[in-house]
Amino acid sequence: MSTDYRQRIEEIIDAADGEESDRAVAALEEAVRLADVHQDIEWGFKARESLVQVANFSGHGDKSLVAFSWILAQIDKNPEYEDRYLRYDLMWRYKWIASSLTNFPHISKEQILNVVEDMERRYKERGLSMRAVERIRYSLAKEFGWEDKVEEHFERWQSLPQDGSQDCEACETDFIMDHYLFHRNDLDQALEIARPILEGRLSCIGVPGNTLTTLMMELFEAGRVEEADRMQRKSHRYATKNADRLWAAGKHIQFLTLTDQLPRAIRIFEKMASAAVKSRELSNRHTFIRGARTLFLRMADRGRKKVKLRLATDFPVACDEPYRYDVQALGDWFSWEAERVADLFDARNGTSDYHDELKEDLELMKKIQPLPRKAKVE
């Protein structure tokens, strides 16, 4: 193996390219450290640039963010670094970072809004369209409970030019669909909008996985269980790829529980539990915790006392014999954790949305809809 640190960094970057795993993130952090120890700005840029990407897509938004802010700071000090050392468009990535901020409840509302302003300023300086910025303002309005502004942001967003700095077409379509689902409450129109995605004409890293997962729950709530189940099966792999998908995994667990497909719900739970426990993207993780809460509360309702789970030893609920867990204890822990995190977010946002959701989850549990028999075959 190489002794020269530059070569080592390069190897790490190459190997991590497209990996999107915890290991790749850890390796890139090591690359960053190597570059910093040698005070090598150039390789510091390169290693961090990869880290921004890989961490963002593997559920380590915090690491992505710190690396990104280093790059920004260096470029502010010396603008020519941007062309010299970066392979990818920095502003394109700003969107990822800006939209990940709400994930962390210890970042205040004001701090988040400041960053969006910083983003706006930099986009303006470069003559870019405000479309990407408006998209983020929309999400913030949703997050902070400014419901009356949501439609306004949506319309402004739609009117802003597309100059390539905005999200990709697949993501934008998914976004429009979300707006119809969650703001205009129009499932049929939303399905119509999602058609190019569902027919496979539009896709990207997050689409159709995201879209299918969203529609799965909405179809379920509309009583269209079989269609929902098809969505679930098509996005199953997506939901279990890595910690970035905890949100989707949680939705899947919830759906499978509500349609009485417990073994399948457990399989997803086992696969993702250890990532969820460690994840620091709290809102992403929170959806998983909610799904798991539904799962174990449901099992308890059905009178199940113990469950065998293949979980790593660092799981926060103790088992009584290897791999055997108390259902009640699991239900308690996930309920407690869900409340704790909901507190953090509601406090930051000044809303009660996170707690309301937890109540809605319990309501949904009263509406279990097992799949019709024939649809159950795998």
Place this chain on the structure above:
Amino acid sequence: MSSYITEGFFKLQQYQFQIHLGGIIDLLSHHLYSGPHVFIRELMQNGVDAIQARKQIEEEHQGRMDIQVVDARDDLPPTLVFEDNGIGLTEEEVHRFLATIGESSKRNELAVRRGDFIGQFGIGLLSCFMVADEILMITRSAREAGHPAVEWRGKSDGTYEVRLMETDVSPGTRVYLRARKGMEAYFTKDQVGKLVRHFGDLLSTPIYLSHGDWTERINDRRPPWERVYVSSEEERRSYLEYGNDLFGQHFIDYIPLRSEAGGVVGAAYVLSQATSPKVKSHHRVYLKGMLLSDQVENLLPDWAVFVRCVVNAEHLRPVASREGFYENEELEATRTVLGETLRAYLIRLAERAPHRLQDIIQLHHMAICSLAAHDEECFRVFGDFITFETTMGRMTLGDCRKRYDTIRYASSVDEFRQIAQVAASQNLCILNAGYVYNRELLSMLEQVEPDLQVEQVDAANLTHHLEDLTLEEREKAFLLLRTADLTLQPYRTASDIKKFEPTTLPTIYTSNEQANFARQARLTKELADDTWGGILNAFENEYASSQYAQLCFNFKNRLIQRLMKIQDRTVLKRVVEMLYVQALLMGHHPLSDKEMALLNQGLLQMIDAVLGQEGDFE
């Protein structure tokens, strides 16, 4: 809708699709074939098939192909003539097979053994329209002795003419192509020679290329696996030379390949340059002697990154573009057999020339690790030979397994560094699993060898296991620890004291992933503006509050012993700061500005002290 089309309202009439030949040719040339040059391949293939068909009725028949290049003359463009002494066509067959797109004589009752032929789609000839506006074919069937020769003229506008000829020609087929304007480059002797050799150098049917008075046999060299050798050195030389010529690259070894499935023979060459885990090897593959592609990827199992192959297959099915194989059972079976062959080679190498195997693994380390980490089969092949950095020096996984019942590892390079010195002095073997793929390899090991214990050690754990002090000893260290805690507080580092080997080591600095992250946030904060500074600060507080890094003093170390006797807090503070910075440097941690300042101050004071002593002597 259906109500409109009920019978009685309309009389349904059948129409024939109108095919626009220009469109089809465009489709083929831009979307199916990799370029106009493939017309040569298609013509050669048809010749090979025709000769094969003739052999089915005349076993002893000696096939032969002739290709003639005629230069441009006056206002005539350059011309190519492709001739074979194969089965030929009757008039009726000409109408049926040449004039109908998608009709092929190789797919119906005429094809006694369909697998004998390369062609099967009935579109190959169309590729000629990429370079010529007209195809002229003169053909005479070998099936019916009395049948006259036929002349067929097909045009790119989709029309054709057929004429019976009076002159007597011997059975076989000749195709004439005249270069379309702009396509002359494909009609030169050099280019044609190059392409014919490229596509046909493995064909056993002799091919002759002529140009004016000059004639040359193109494919007179046989591949190494068809030759007979008197010695193994001769064989080795022959194989390696062939590979070198073919790929224009040097190889360190070769492995003959043979598989009943797929009817495959050939050779795999061991690459002499490192491969990247993301890039698959591109193999050169022939089908019945004709080159299919030199970019085939799916011939070998994924793990076989260290070789590049050249093979000829008799029974695999090509895809329509003729540039790869169908993914079917036969291909799967072939892949398994070839994989076994490569594996047997590696195992033999491990027994007879382990250093050669080591070389291969070193060279393709990344690629092999990435595959072995995800693929059990590959792990079984290579696992034992993969080397790890350990506290006892570099070792192969196989050695570790032989020597220890429990494999212990540190999960990051950083942690490994923190542990290494202490572990080594206690003869504890700990693997560094901090590099990419290492941890996956260890989980794979666990999966493959369920009896083996695989255990993670982290630095914090390790210090827990170090020997504690007695109460009295603790008392002696009290002031030191208190001062250290206060001093290191701004650096989010706690202190502790234990007894450990080596005694020369005054401290160990341990941190964990969270503390490291908090540290990174702090370093970045020093650079960032206010907008980001606040956020980074929030992260640092969030993560550092629960998890402190730790500086652990070694009670057995002489310097620490002396330190415990010092009562002057300012002196203690300064020494602790220096020990802290030194521990960071030893652990290869980048220093923050503040830590850098500590280091500078400390050094200056030391220099000052030394000079002070000097002064005293004067």
